[in-house]
Amino acid sequence: MSDELILVNMKDEETGHQEKMEAHRTASLHRAFSVFLYKVVNKKVYMLLQKRAEGKYHSGGLWTNACCSHPRRGETLEEAVPRRMMEELGIRTEVKEVFSFTYYHRFSDICAEFEYDHVFVGRWEDKVTPDPQEISETVWVELSRLEQQMMDAPDTFTPWFMIAAPKVNAVIREEVSV
Template sequence: MSDEIILVNMNDDEIGCCEKMEAHRIPALHRAFSVFLYKRTGKKLHMLLQKRAEGKYHSGGLWTNACCSHPRRGETLAEAVPRRMTEELGIVAEVTEEFSFTYFHRFSENCAEFEFDHVFTGKWEGEVVPDPEEISEVSWMEFSDIEQGMMARPDSFSPWFLIAAPKVMAVLRNREQ
């Protein structure tokens, strides 16, 4: 399967394709998505977090949202999101797009993320079967514990999670009142 991802402009209009690692080396703005799964236990909301596998090309060992990736060349978000949830978590959950944002973060001289990130949320109550090549650990965490962790140890979380998670938690708290 092609490892070409979709390059976009600041309006998320497709402007071409590029091999994934090259897009991260250049860096080139590309389309991405982040899936946040949550559940309610009593009165508390919990979010599924994954700890990225140490061997990932960036952000290994950091906590982040349930699933994140890129649609491939010729693939829509509606196709890419369930594909990656299946590959990373062994599930397909019904999700809704909530918002999008653009961010840039340099990890090293030869690796940066420059993404137009589409953020999806969905409820999930079942088990997950994480791919150990992608994920070293998963945890359901209560929203306030996540917020405290982000304040106390921001370097334990992926850069996109620090941007998106507070917005996602606000949306979900409003929805689940």
Template sequence: MITQEVILVNEKDEEIGTMEKMEAHRKGLLHRAFSVFIFDKQGRMLLQQRALNKYHGALLWTNACCSHPYPGEKTHNAAERRLAEELGFVTGIQEIFSFIYRADVENNLIEHEYDHVFAGEYENEILYNEAEVAKVDYRKLTDIKKDIEINPSQYTSWFKLAFPRIEKWWKEKYNNVTVNIQFE
């Protein structure tokens, strides 16, 4: 089995070391991560339902993709890499904010991440990796918000924490109009 290391960081996102990914999650140590949010031209958000075989969060709905950069890898590059690996496409993304969260998840694991949040646009065919993703769906932000309120256990912890900020960012940036988003 191939092991993956994560980048341990302090609360300023300064690197303080590396550790095997599962060990970092068992110990609940703060490490660098990213979450990518993808929108279509109608302003709908792309959600993925995590694959059944995921070590935590199986079959939960979440943002387009999320993961950890490898030691020595730029977070932006890692986000682009995982988009291609999980969803089969590349598109321009930009970092819009970051936040720290800690959440107990199943299998006695703890997510404690300095999460860099990226956003981008994509409208074409999605050829997702079935080892990572069970299904995908574009949804209106208002529908997602209502569903989180009704079915919170169907969503990942980090998605529920990031969603209000994404929704606020979207409303401030695009003022609820249909736009052609231009990301670099």
């Protein structure tokens, strides 16, 4: 399947398609998704973070949510999300969309993210098998510790994570009543 991304307008209505690297070079608004996974241990909530592989075309070596990607041309979010969780983490679990947002971030003269990002949340209690081409490391971090790390070292996290994580943390806390 082609790595053509789905271009959208500010209402997330499809407007066309563009090859992935070209969409990032030209900063074209495109559909994306971010998956946040959590578990509860002894009444404490932990979030799964991944460290992006150094070889990624942007944000290599930064911490972010469990899985993030784009649906491909002709692919729905319902198809893309489980596909990428299996490809990146080697898992299948149910997730639900909790909100969406649009963000823009320029990484270099030739790379920017301009995304309409759909945010999904789910529980996972087991091991993951990260694809080393995508992920160099994973870790479970207790939510209050994570929030402190975000305050102390925001530049160690991806831009989209810094936007979405505070709202996701509130959703998770409400879900598990912690």
